[in-house]
Amino acid sequence: MSGWELGLLDSSSLKLLGGVVVVLVLATVVAWILGRRLGITSTILNLKQRINAWWLMVALLGAVLAAGETVTIVLFLLLSFLALREFITISPTGRGDHKVLVWLVFIIPAVHYWFVWEHWYGMFSVFIPVYAFLFLPARNALAGQTTGFLQRTAAIQWALMVCVYAISYAPALLQLPFAMEAGRDAAEGSAPGAGGAIGAHLLLFLLIVVQGSDVLQYVWGKTLGKHPIAPSVSPNKTWEGFIGGVLSATALGAALWWVTPFTPFMAALLAFISCVMGFAGGLVMSAIKRDRGIKDFGSIIPGHGGIMDRLDSLCFAAPVFFHAVRFFYT
Protein backbone atom coordinates (compact mmCIF):
# COMPACT_ATOMS: atom_id res chain seq x y z
CA MET A 1 0.00 0.00 0.00
CA SER A 2 1.43 3.34 -0.99
CA GLY A 3 1.63 6.25 1.44
CA TRP A 4 -1.03 8.40 -0.25
CA GLU A 5 -3.82 9.46 2.07
CA LEU A 6 -6.53 12.10 2.08
CA GLY A 7 -8.79 12.11 5.12
CA LEU A 8 -10.05 8.54 5.41
CA LEU A 9 -9.17 7.72 1.81
CA ASP A 10 -6.03 5.82 0.83
CA SER A 11 -4.94 4.26 -2.46
CA SER A 12 -7.05 1.10 -1.87
CA SER A 13 -10.20 3.17 -1.33
CA LEU A 14 -9.38 5.05 -4.52
CA LYS A 15 -9.16 1.74 -6.38
CA LEU A 16 -12.62 0.79 -5.03
CA LEU A 17 -14.09 4.16 -6.01
CA GLY A 18 -12.26 3.91 -9.36
CA GLY A 19 -13.91 0.53 -9.97
CA VAL A 20 -17.31 2.07 -9.26
CA VAL A 21 -16.51 4.94 -11.63
CA VAL A 22 -15.58 2.44 -14.40
CA VAL A 23 -18.95 0.71 -13.93
CA LEU A 24 -20.73 4.08 -14.03
CA VAL A 25 -18.87 5.11 -17.21
CA LEU A 26 -19.96 1.82 -18.82
CA ALA A 27 -23.55 2.35 -17.66
CA THR A 28 -23.55 5.94 -18.94
CA VAL A 29 -22.24 4.86 -22.36
CA VAL A 30 -24.75 2.00 -22.61
CA ALA A 31 -27.63 4.33 -21.66
CA TRP A 32 -26.43 6.86 -24.24
CA ILE A 33 -26.27 4.19 -26.98
CA LEU A 34 -29.71 2.85 -26.01
CA GLY A 35 -31.07 6.40 -26.15
CA ARG A 36 -29.66 6.87 -29.65
CA ARG A 37 -31.00 3.52 -30.87
CA LEU A 38 -34.45 3.48 -29.28
CA GLY A 39 -35.19 7.18 -28.87
CA ILE A 40 -35.73 8.87 -25.51
CA THR A 41 -38.55 6.82 -23.98
CA SER A 42 -39.60 7.26 -20.36
CA THR A 43 -37.65 4.10 -19.45
CA ILE A 44 -34.45 5.46 -21.00
CA LEU A 45 -35.02 8.82 -19.31
CA ASN A 46 -35.47 7.08 -15.97
CA LEU A 47 -32.32 5.01 -16.58
CA LYS A 48 -30.32 8.16 -17.34
CA GLN A 49 -31.68 9.93 -14.25
CA ARG A 50 -30.75 6.93 -12.12
CA ILE A 51 -27.22 6.79 -13.48
CA ASN A 52 -26.73 10.54 -13.03
CA ALA A 53 -27.94 10.23 -9.44
CA TRP A 54 -25.44 7.40 -8.86
CA TRP A 55 -22.65 9.69 -10.11
CA LEU A 56 -23.69 12.33 -7.59
CA MET A 57 -24.03 9.86 -4.73
CA VAL A 58 -20.59 8.35 -5.42
CA ALA A 59 -19.00 11.81 -5.70
CA LEU A 60 -20.63 12.85 -2.42
CA LEU A 61 -19.43 9.71 -0.63
CA GLY A 62 -15.88 10.18 -1.95
CA ALA A 63 -15.90 13.81 -0.87
CA VAL A 64 -17.10 13.19 2.70
CA LEU A 65 -14.65 10.33 3.22
CA ALA A 66 -11.85 12.60 2.03
CA ALA A 67 -13.07 15.22 4.51
CA GLY A 68 -12.89 12.79 7.44
CA GLU A 69 -15.08 10.94 9.93
CA THR A 70 -16.83 14.00 11.41
CA VAL A 71 -18.09 15.17 8.02
CA THR A 72 -19.12 11.62 7.09
CA ILE A 73 -21.16 11.36 10.30
CA VAL A 74 -22.78 14.74 9.59
CA LEU A 75 -23.78 13.46 6.11
CA PHE A 76 -25.45 10.39 7.61
CA LEU A 77 -27.19 12.53 10.24
CA LEU A 78 -28.58 14.61 7.39
CA LEU A 79 -29.67 11.46 5.54
CA SER A 80 -31.40 10.24 8.72
CA PHE A 81 -33.17 13.58 9.03
CA LEU A 82 -34.43 13.48 5.42
CA ALA A 83 -35.41 9.81 5.80
CA LEU A 84 -37.36 10.62 8.98
CA ARG A 85 -39.21 13.37 7.13
CA GLU A 86 -40.27 10.85 4.49
CA PHE A 87 -41.20 8.23 7.05
CA ILE A 88 -43.35 10.40 9.33
CA THR A 89 -45.12 11.84 6.28
CA ILE A 90 -46.57 8.40 5.53
CA SER A 91 -47.09 7.46 9.21
CA PRO A 92 -50.52 7.71 10.84
CA THR A 93 -49.48 10.50 13.18
CA GLY A 94 -51.69 13.44 13.99
CA ARG A 95 -51.69 16.83 15.69
CA GLY A 96 -51.50 15.23 19.12
CA ASP A 97 -48.11 13.77 18.23
CA HIS A 98 -46.51 17.08 17.31
CA LYS A 99 -44.49 17.52 20.52
CA VAL A 100 -43.20 13.96 20.35
CA LEU A 101 -42.24 14.48 16.71
CA VAL A 102 -40.08 17.44 17.74
CA TRP A 103 -38.13 15.06 20.00
CA LEU A 104 -38.09 12.41 17.29
CA VAL A 105 -36.75 14.66 14.55
CA PHE A 106 -34.58 17.27 16.22
CA ILE A 107 -33.31 15.99 19.55
CA ILE A 108 -32.93 12.21 19.59
CA PRO A 109 -31.05 11.87 16.24
CA ALA A 110 -28.61 14.63 17.23
CA VAL A 111 -27.89 13.00 20.60
CA HIS A 112 -27.58 9.55 19.04
CA TYR A 113 -25.16 10.68 16.33
CA TRP A 114 -23.20 12.54 19.01
CA PHE A 115 -22.64 9.21 20.76
CA VAL A 116 -21.63 7.62 17.44
CA TRP A 117 -19.17 10.47 16.86
CA GLU A 118 -17.75 10.00 20.36
CA HIS A 119 -17.19 6.28 19.62
CA TRP A 120 -19.20 5.52 22.76
CA TYR A 121 -20.40 2.09 21.70
CA GLY A 122 -22.01 1.29 25.07
CA MET A 123 -24.26 4.33 24.67
CA PHE A 124 -25.06 4.54 20.97
CA SER A 125 -26.01 0.88 20.82
CA VAL A 126 -28.61 1.20 23.61
CA PHE A 127 -29.68 4.85 23.58
CA ILE A 128 -32.46 4.47 21.00
CA PRO A 129 -33.74 0.92 21.69
CA VAL A 130 -33.83 1.47 25.47
CA TYR A 131 -34.08 5.13 26.44
CA ALA A 132 -35.74 6.67 23.37
CA PHE A 133 -38.18 3.77 22.97
CA LEU A 134 -39.33 4.13 26.57
CA PHE A 135 -39.32 7.92 26.60
CA LEU A 136 -41.32 8.60 23.42
CA PRO A 137 -44.50 6.66 24.32
CA ALA A 138 -44.41 8.07 27.85
CA ARG A 139 -44.17 11.62 26.49
CA ASN A 140 -46.97 10.88 24.08
CA ALA A 141 -49.20 9.43 26.78
CA LEU A 142 -48.79 12.71 28.67
CA ALA A 143 -50.06 14.53 25.58
CA GLY A 144 -53.27 12.61 26.18
CA GLN A 145 -54.48 11.50 22.76
CA THR A 146 -55.34 7.79 23.02
CA THR A 147 -56.97 7.11 19.66
CA GLY A 148 -54.67 4.77 17.70
CA PHE A 149 -52.06 5.10 20.43
CA LEU A 150 -50.42 1.75 19.76
CA GLN A 151 -50.26 2.30 16.00
CA ARG A 152 -48.88 5.81 16.38
CA THR A 153 -46.29 4.69 18.94
CA ALA A 154 -45.23 1.77 16.76
CA ALA A 155 -44.91 3.96 13.66
CA ILE A 156 -42.83 6.54 15.54
CA GLN A 157 -40.52 3.92 17.02
CA TRP A 158 -40.09 2.11 13.72
CA ALA A 159 -39.30 5.41 12.00
CA LEU A 160 -36.55 6.01 14.57
CA MET A 161 -35.33 2.42 14.27
CA VAL A 162 -34.84 2.36 10.49
CA CYS A 163 -34.16 6.01 9.71
CA VAL A 164 -31.76 6.80 12.54
CA TYR A 165 -30.58 3.75 14.50
CA ALA A 166 -30.07 1.40 11.55
CA ILE A 167 -28.62 3.96 9.14
CA SER A 168 -26.16 5.23 11.77
CA TYR A 169 -24.44 1.83 11.83
CA ALA A 170 -22.96 2.64 8.41
CA PRO A 171 -20.78 5.55 9.66
CA ALA A 172 -20.25 3.62 12.92
CA LEU A 173 -18.23 1.12 10.87
CA LEU A 174 -15.51 3.78 10.68
CA GLN A 175 -14.63 3.21 14.33
CA LEU A 176 -14.36 -0.59 14.22
CA PRO A 177 -10.71 -0.87 13.02
CA PHE A 178 -9.45 0.74 16.24
CA ALA A 179 -11.36 -1.87 18.25
CA MET A 180 -9.88 -4.62 16.05
CA GLU A 181 -6.41 -3.32 16.76
CA ALA A 182 -6.53 -2.18 20.36
CA GLY A 183 -9.48 -4.11 21.77
CA ARG A 184 -13.06 -3.17 22.61
CA ASP A 185 -12.31 -1.45 25.88
CA ALA A 186 -9.63 0.80 24.45
CA ALA A 187 -11.88 1.72 21.51
CA GLU A 188 -14.58 3.10 23.79
CA GLY A 189 -14.36 6.86 23.47
CA SER A 190 -11.48 6.86 20.97
CA ALA A 191 -10.98 9.94 18.83
CA PRO A 192 -13.04 10.47 15.68
CA GLY A 193 -11.01 9.33 12.69
CA ALA A 194 -9.13 6.74 14.79
CA GLY A 195 -10.34 3.98 12.46
CA GLY A 196 -8.42 5.56 9.59
CA ALA A 197 -8.42 4.20 6.07
CA ILE A 198 -9.48 0.68 7.15
CA GLY A 199 -12.74 2.15 8.46
CA ALA A 200 -13.42 3.67 5.05
CA HIS A 201 -12.65 0.24 3.49
CA LEU A 202 -15.32 -1.40 5.68
CA LEU A 203 -17.90 1.25 4.80
CA LEU A 204 -17.12 1.12 1.06
CA PHE A 205 -17.15 -2.69 1.14
CA LEU A 206 -20.63 -2.74 2.70
CA LEU A 207 -22.02 -0.03 0.41
CA ILE A 208 -20.63 -1.60 -2.78
CA VAL A 209 -21.84 -5.09 -1.86
CA VAL A 210 -25.33 -4.04 -0.69
CA GLN A 211 -26.05 -1.50 -3.43
CA GLY A 212 -24.41 -3.83 -5.97
CA SER A 213 -26.71 -6.59 -4.75
CA ASP A 214 -29.72 -4.33 -5.38
CA VAL A 215 -28.58 -3.61 -8.93
CA LEU A 216 -27.70 -7.25 -9.62
CA GLN A 217 -31.02 -8.52 -8.21
CA TYR A 218 -32.74 -6.09 -10.56
CA VAL A 219 -30.67 -7.24 -13.56
CA TRP A 220 -31.18 -10.95 -12.81
CA GLY A 221 -34.86 -10.40 -12.09
CA LYS A 222 -35.40 -8.51 -15.35
CA THR A 223 -33.59 -11.13 -17.46
CA LEU A 224 -34.54 -14.46 -15.84
CA GLY A 225 -37.19 -13.61 -13.24
CA LYS A 226 -40.34 -15.75 -13.42
CA HIS A 227 -41.33 -16.80 -9.91
CA PRO A 228 -42.29 -13.90 -7.64
CA ILE A 229 -41.35 -14.32 -3.97
CA ALA A 230 -44.15 -12.24 -2.46
CA PRO A 231 -46.38 -11.01 -5.31
CA SER A 232 -48.73 -9.11 -3.01
CA VAL A 233 -45.79 -7.09 -1.70
CA SER A 234 -43.65 -6.62 -4.81
CA PRO A 235 -44.24 -8.24 -8.21
CA ASN A 236 -40.67 -7.28 -9.18
CA LYS A 237 -38.92 -9.42 -6.58
CA THR A 238 -38.44 -12.92 -7.98
CA TRP A 239 -36.60 -16.02 -6.75
CA GLU A 240 -34.37 -15.86 -9.83
CA GLY A 241 -33.47 -12.24 -9.13
CA PHE A 242 -32.91 -12.90 -5.42
CA ILE A 243 -30.70 -15.98 -5.85
CA GLY A 244 -28.78 -14.61 -8.83
CA GLY A 245 -28.33 -11.19 -7.24
CA VAL A 246 -27.27 -12.44 -3.82
CA LEU A 247 -24.84 -15.03 -5.22
CA SER A 248 -23.22 -12.61 -7.67
CA ALA A 249 -22.96 -9.88 -5.04
CA THR A 250 -21.46 -12.45 -2.65
CA ALA A 251 -18.88 -13.24 -5.34
CA LEU A 252 -18.26 -9.50 -5.71
CA GLY A 253 -17.72 -9.24 -1.95
CA ALA A 254 -15.29 -12.18 -1.99
CA ALA A 255 -13.38 -10.55 -4.86
CA LEU A 256 -12.95 -7.43 -2.74
CA TRP A 257 -11.44 -9.34 0.21
CA TRP A 258 -8.01 -7.73 -0.42
CA VAL A 259 -9.25 -4.31 0.68
CA THR A 260 -10.72 -5.62 3.98
CA PRO A 261 -9.21 -7.22 7.06
CA PHE A 262 -11.13 -10.43 6.14
CA THR A 263 -10.06 -13.69 4.51
CA PRO A 264 -11.74 -14.37 1.13
CA PHE A 265 -14.07 -16.86 2.81
CA MET A 266 -15.10 -14.44 5.57
CA ALA A 267 -15.52 -11.62 3.02
CA ALA A 268 -17.90 -13.87 1.07
CA LEU A 269 -19.81 -14.88 4.22
CA LEU A 270 -20.20 -11.29 5.43
CA ALA A 271 -21.23 -10.18 1.93
CA PHE A 272 -23.78 -13.01 1.77
CA ILE A 273 -25.31 -12.06 5.15
CA SER A 274 -25.42 -8.38 4.14
CA CYS A 275 -27.13 -9.16 0.82
CA VAL A 276 -29.79 -11.34 2.44
CA MET A 277 -30.43 -8.64 5.05
CA GLY A 278 -30.53 -6.05 2.27
CA PHE A 279 -33.16 -8.07 0.46
CA ALA A 280 -35.21 -8.29 3.66
CA GLY A 281 -34.96 -4.52 4.07
CA GLY A 282 -36.20 -3.89 0.54
CA LEU A 283 -39.07 -6.31 1.07
CA VAL A 284 -40.14 -4.71 4.36
CA MET A 285 -40.07 -1.19 2.89
CA SER A 286 -42.07 -2.43 -0.11
CA ALA A 287 -44.70 -3.83 2.26
CA ILE A 288 -44.87 -0.49 4.09
CA LYS A 289 -45.23 1.41 0.81
CA ARG A 290 -47.91 -1.00 -0.38
CA ASP A 291 -49.79 -0.66 2.90
CA ARG A 292 -49.73 3.14 2.69
CA GLY A 293 -50.72 3.11 -0.98
CA ILE A 294 -47.62 4.93 -2.23
CA LYS A 295 -45.12 4.16 -4.98
CA ASP A 296 -42.08 5.87 -3.51
CA PHE A 297 -41.16 7.45 -0.18
CA GLY A 298 -40.30 10.73 -1.88
CA SER A 299 -38.75 12.29 -4.94
CA ILE A 300 -35.52 13.78 -3.65
CA ILE A 301 -33.21 11.50 -5.70
CA PRO A 302 -34.21 11.83 -9.39
CA GLY A 303 -35.02 8.41 -10.86
CA HIS A 304 -34.70 6.61 -7.53
CA GLY A 305 -37.44 8.17 -5.39
CA GLY A 306 -36.79 9.18 -1.80
CA ILE A 307 -33.89 8.61 0.57
CA MET A 308 -35.65 5.57 2.04
CA ASP A 309 -36.13 4.08 -1.43
CA ARG A 310 -32.35 4.03 -1.83
CA LEU A 311 -31.35 3.16 1.75
CA ASP A 312 -33.96 0.46 2.45
CA SER A 313 -31.48 -2.38 2.01
CA LEU A 314 -28.69 -0.58 3.89
CA CYS A 315 -31.02 -0.12 6.90
CA PHE A 316 -31.15 -3.87 7.45
CA ALA A 317 -27.64 -4.73 6.30
CA ALA A 318 -25.58 -2.13 8.21
CA PRO A 319 -26.44 -3.09 11.83
CA VAL A 320 -26.00 -6.80 11.19
CA PHE A 321 -22.73 -6.29 9.30
CA PHE A 322 -21.45 -4.03 12.09
CA HIS A 323 -22.25 -6.52 14.85
CA ALA A 324 -20.94 -9.50 12.87
CA VAL A 325 -17.60 -7.77 12.27
CA ARG A 326 -17.44 -6.60 15.87
CA PHE A 327 -18.21 -10.11 17.13
CA PHE A 328 -15.65 -11.93 14.99
CA TYR A 329 -12.82 -9.39 14.79
CA THR A 330 -12.58 -7.41 18.00
Added chain:
Amino acid sequence: MNVGRASRRSLAKLISAFAGARVVSAAGDSELDLPGQAIYYANHSSHLDFLTIWAALPAGLQQRARPVAAKDYWGSGVRKAFAEQIFNAYLVERHGSSSRRQRTSDSGVSPKGQVEGMAEVLAAGDSLIIFPEGTRGDGDTIAQFHGGLYKLARLHPEVPVVPVTLANLGRILPKGAVIPVPHLSTVIFGEPLHLDPEEDRQTFLARAREVLVEGLAKHQGTQSPPIQDDGVSAPRSQDRQDNP
Protein backbone atom coordinates in the same frame (compact mmCIF):
# COMPACT_ATOMS: atom_id res chain seq x y z
CA MET B 1 -34.37 46.10 -6.97
CA ASN B 2 -32.80 43.13 -8.71
CA VAL B 3 -31.04 42.14 -5.52
CA GLY B 4 -34.39 42.22 -3.75
CA ARG B 5 -35.88 40.05 -6.45
CA ALA B 6 -33.03 37.53 -6.30
CA SER B 7 -33.20 37.31 -2.52
CA ARG B 8 -36.96 36.79 -2.70
CA ARG B 9 -36.43 33.91 -5.13
CA SER B 10 -33.85 32.42 -2.75
CA LEU B 11 -36.30 32.80 0.10
CA ALA B 12 -38.96 31.08 -1.99
CA LYS B 13 -36.59 28.18 -2.71
CA LEU B 14 -35.74 27.92 0.99
CA ILE B 15 -39.40 27.82 2.03
CA SER B 16 -40.19 25.16 -0.59
CA ALA B 17 -37.23 23.05 0.49
CA PHE B 18 -38.16 23.30 4.15
CA ALA B 19 -41.78 22.37 3.51
CA GLY B 20 -40.56 19.53 1.27
CA ALA B 21 -43.11 20.95 -1.13
CA ARG B 22 -43.90 19.10 -4.31
CA VAL B 23 -45.77 21.41 -6.65
CA VAL B 24 -48.10 19.74 -9.15
CA SER B 25 -51.05 20.45 -11.38
CA ALA B 26 -54.37 18.68 -10.86
CA ALA B 27 -53.28 16.07 -13.42
CA GLY B 28 -50.11 15.41 -11.43
CA ASP B 29 -47.68 17.17 -13.81
CA SER B 30 -44.89 19.33 -12.48
CA GLU B 31 -45.42 21.73 -15.41
CA LEU B 32 -47.89 24.39 -14.32
CA ASP B 33 -50.11 26.27 -16.74
CA LEU B 34 -51.33 29.17 -14.62
CA PRO B 35 -53.24 32.26 -15.78
CA GLY B 36 -51.50 35.66 -15.57
CA GLN B 37 -53.91 36.93 -12.94
CA ALA B 38 -55.94 34.78 -10.59
CA ILE B 39 -57.75 34.49 -7.30
CA TYR B 40 -55.91 31.63 -5.62
CA TYR B 41 -57.85 30.06 -2.79
CA ALA B 42 -56.70 27.25 -0.51
CA ASN B 43 -57.47 25.19 2.56
CA HIS B 44 -55.98 26.66 5.72
CA SER B 45 -54.31 24.76 8.54
CA SER B 46 -50.96 26.44 9.17
CA HIS B 47 -49.10 29.75 9.24
CA LEU B 48 -46.94 28.21 6.53
CA ASP B 49 -49.85 28.11 4.07
CA PHE B 50 -49.51 31.48 2.38
CA LEU B 51 -45.71 31.32 2.45
CA THR B 52 -45.80 27.99 0.67
CA ILE B 53 -48.27 29.05 -2.04
CA TRP B 54 -46.27 32.23 -2.58
CA ALA B 55 -43.07 30.19 -2.81
CA ALA B 56 -44.65 27.70 -5.22
CA LEU B 57 -45.68 30.34 -7.76
CA PRO B 58 -43.47 30.88 -10.83
CA ALA B 59 -41.25 33.98 -10.55
CA GLY B 60 -43.30 36.16 -12.89
CA LEU B 61 -46.58 35.50 -11.10
CA GLN B 62 -45.07 35.63 -7.62
CA GLN B 63 -44.28 39.34 -7.88
CA ARG B 64 -47.90 40.27 -8.40
CA ALA B 65 -49.52 37.79 -6.01
CA ARG B 66 -50.76 39.32 -2.77
CA PRO B 67 -51.60 37.01 0.14
CA VAL B 68 -54.58 38.15 2.17
CA ALA B 69 -53.69 37.92 5.85
CA ALA B 70 -55.61 38.64 9.02
CA LYS B 71 -54.82 42.01 10.53
CA ASP B 72 -55.39 40.76 14.09
CA TYR B 73 -52.45 38.35 13.75
CA TRP B 74 -50.17 39.81 11.07
CA GLY B 75 -50.98 43.48 11.58
CA SER B 76 -48.35 44.58 14.10
CA GLY B 77 -44.65 44.52 14.91
CA VAL B 78 -42.28 42.06 13.27
CA ARG B 79 -45.11 40.06 11.75
CA LYS B 80 -46.45 43.14 10.01
CA ALA B 81 -43.05 44.04 8.56
CA PHE B 82 -42.57 40.43 7.50
CA ALA B 83 -45.98 40.15 5.86
CA GLU B 84 -46.03 43.54 4.17
CA GLN B 85 -42.40 44.15 3.21
CA ILE B 86 -41.44 40.69 2.01
CA PHE B 87 -44.69 39.14 0.86
CA ASN B 88 -46.62 42.26 -0.09
CA ALA B 89 -49.53 40.90 1.93
CA TYR B 90 -52.91 42.61 1.92
CA LEU B 91 -54.07 42.84 5.53
CA VAL B 92 -57.78 42.65 6.31
CA GLU B 93 -59.98 42.88 9.40
CA ARG B 94 -60.94 39.29 10.03
CA HIS B 95 -64.64 38.81 10.16
CA GLY B 96 -65.70 39.03 13.76
CA SER B 97 -62.12 39.00 14.97
CA SER B 98 -63.18 40.76 18.15
CA SER B 99 -65.76 38.13 19.04
CA ARG B 100 -65.04 34.41 19.30
CA ARG B 101 -68.68 33.51 18.94
CA GLN B 102 -68.99 35.19 15.60
CA ARG B 103 -65.80 33.73 14.26
CA THR B 104 -67.04 30.18 14.57
CA SER B 105 -70.36 30.91 12.91
CA ASP B 106 -71.05 30.02 9.30
CA SER B 107 -72.95 33.20 8.61
CA GLY B 108 -70.49 34.24 5.92
CA VAL B 109 -70.88 37.89 6.79
CA SER B 110 -67.76 39.91 6.08
CA PRO B 111 -66.85 43.15 7.75
CA LYS B 112 -67.72 46.20 5.71
CA GLY B 113 -65.12 47.06 3.13
CA GLN B 114 -63.20 43.80 3.29
CA VAL B 115 -64.29 42.46 -0.07
CA GLU B 116 -64.20 45.92 -1.69
CA GLY B 117 -60.56 46.30 -0.69
CA MET B 118 -59.66 42.94 -2.16
CA ALA B 119 -61.57 43.80 -5.33
CA GLU B 120 -59.39 46.91 -5.68
CA VAL B 121 -56.30 44.72 -5.55
CA LEU B 122 -57.74 42.69 -8.42
CA ALA B 123 -58.69 45.84 -10.33
CA ALA B 124 -55.06 46.98 -10.05
CA GLY B 125 -54.07 43.80 -11.91
CA ASP B 126 -52.63 41.87 -8.95
CA SER B 127 -53.53 38.33 -7.93
CA LEU B 128 -54.89 37.36 -4.52
CA ILE B 129 -54.18 34.40 -2.28
CA ILE B 130 -57.12 33.85 0.05
CA PHE B 131 -58.29 31.29 2.57
CA PRO B 132 -62.10 31.15 2.42
CA GLU B 133 -62.38 29.07 5.62
CA GLY B 134 -61.49 32.30 7.43
CA THR B 135 -59.32 30.63 10.03
CA ARG B 136 -56.98 27.69 10.39
CA GLY B 137 -58.54 24.23 10.72
CA ASP B 138 -57.28 20.89 12.01
CA GLY B 139 -55.64 19.98 8.71
CA ASP B 140 -57.79 16.92 8.01
CA THR B 141 -61.14 18.58 7.39
CA ILE B 142 -62.12 21.72 5.51
CA ALA B 143 -64.63 24.12 7.10
CA GLN B 144 -67.51 25.75 5.21
CA PHE B 145 -66.37 28.69 3.09
CA HIS B 146 -67.15 32.30 3.87
CA GLY B 147 -68.80 34.33 1.12
CA GLY B 148 -65.85 36.53 0.12
CA LEU B 149 -64.67 34.18 -2.62
CA TYR B 150 -68.08 34.28 -4.26
CA LYS B 151 -68.33 38.06 -4.04
CA LEU B 152 -64.88 38.52 -5.57
CA ALA B 153 -65.71 36.11 -8.38
CA ARG B 154 -68.88 38.06 -9.07
CA LEU B 155 -67.17 41.47 -8.96
CA HIS B 156 -64.35 40.27 -11.23
CA PRO B 157 -65.75 37.50 -13.42
CA GLU B 158 -62.81 37.91 -15.84
CA VAL B 159 -60.29 36.72 -13.22
CA PRO B 160 -60.00 32.92 -13.02
CA VAL B 161 -60.51 31.34 -9.60
CA VAL B 162 -57.70 28.81 -9.06
CA PRO B 163 -58.07 26.13 -6.34
CA VAL B 164 -54.87 25.29 -4.44
CA THR B 165 -54.90 22.19 -2.25
CA LEU B 166 -52.29 22.16 0.51
CA ALA B 167 -51.55 18.68 1.85
CA ASN B 168 -49.57 18.02 5.06
CA LEU B 169 -48.70 21.63 5.88
CA GLY B 170 -50.91 21.37 8.95
CA ARG B 171 -48.73 18.48 10.06
CA ILE B 172 -45.56 20.54 9.72
CA LEU B 173 -46.84 23.42 11.83
CA PRO B 174 -50.30 22.73 13.27
CA LYS B 175 -52.35 25.40 14.94
CA GLY B 176 -50.89 26.08 18.37
CA ALA B 177 -47.45 24.61 17.63
CA VAL B 178 -44.29 26.69 17.69
CA ILE B 179 -41.60 24.40 16.27
CA PRO B 180 -42.20 23.15 12.73
CA VAL B 181 -41.60 19.42 12.22
CA PRO B 182 -40.61 18.60 8.65
CA HIS B 183 -42.96 16.47 6.56
CA LEU B 184 -43.19 16.23 2.79
CA SER B 185 -46.01 18.46 1.62
CA THR B 186 -47.83 18.82 -1.66
CA VAL B 187 -49.19 21.95 -3.35
CA ILE B 188 -51.76 21.11 -6.03
CA PHE B 189 -52.87 23.83 -8.43
CA GLY B 190 -56.29 22.83 -9.75
CA GLU B 191 -58.08 23.73 -12.97
CA PRO B 192 -59.33 27.35 -12.88
CA LEU B 193 -63.03 27.78 -11.98
CA HIS B 194 -65.31 30.39 -13.49
CA LEU B 195 -68.47 31.64 -11.88
CA ASP B 196 -71.54 30.79 -13.92
CA PRO B 197 -73.73 33.95 -14.14
CA GLU B 198 -76.73 31.86 -13.09
CA GLU B 199 -74.90 30.19 -10.22
CA ASP B 200 -75.94 31.09 -6.68
CA ARG B 201 -73.60 31.63 -3.77
CA GLN B 202 -74.09 28.27 -2.04
CA THR B 203 -73.60 26.26 -5.23
CA PHE B 204 -70.43 28.07 -6.21
CA LEU B 205 -68.88 27.88 -2.74
CA ALA B 206 -69.77 24.19 -2.43
CA ARG B 207 -68.25 23.50 -5.85
CA ALA B 208 -65.07 25.41 -4.96
CA ARG B 209 -64.76 23.64 -1.61
CA GLU B 210 -65.31 20.20 -3.13
CA VAL B 211 -62.18 20.58 -5.32
CA LEU B 212 -60.07 21.04 -2.18
CA VAL B 213 -61.80 18.21 -0.30
CA GLU B 214 -61.04 15.81 -3.15
CA GLY B 215 -57.44 17.01 -3.47
CA LEU B 216 -56.86 16.59 0.26
CA ALA B 217 -58.33 13.08 0.30
CA LYS B 218 -55.96 12.15 -2.50
CA HIS B 219 -52.75 13.72 -1.22
CA GLN B 220 -52.77 13.95 2.54
CA GLY B 221 -50.94 10.97 3.99
CA THR B 222 -52.68 10.40 7.30
CA GLN B 223 -55.52 8.14 6.29
CA SER B 224 -54.94 4.41 5.96
CA PRO B 225 -56.08 2.87 2.72
CA PRO B 226 -59.07 0.58 3.32
CA ILE B 227 -58.04 -2.86 4.53
CA GLN B 228 -59.11 -5.56 2.11
CA ASP B 229 -60.48 -8.66 3.72
CA ASP B 230 -59.58 -11.18 1.01
CA GLY B 231 -56.11 -11.54 2.52
CA VAL B 232 -54.04 -11.14 -0.64
CA SER B 233 -54.76 -7.97 -2.54
CA ALA B 234 -53.88 -7.55 -6.18
CA PRO B 235 -50.91 -5.32 -6.99
CA ARG B 236 -52.26 -1.81 -7.35
CA SER B 237 -49.87 -0.35 -9.88
CA GLN B 238 -47.55 -1.89 -12.42
CA ASP B 239 -44.89 0.77 -12.56
CA ARG B 240 -43.67 0.64 -8.98
CA GLN B 241 -39.96 1.25 -8.76
CA ASP B 242 -38.46 -1.35 -6.48
CA ASN B 243 -35.42 -1.57 -8.70
CA PRO B 244 -32.31 0.49 -7.95
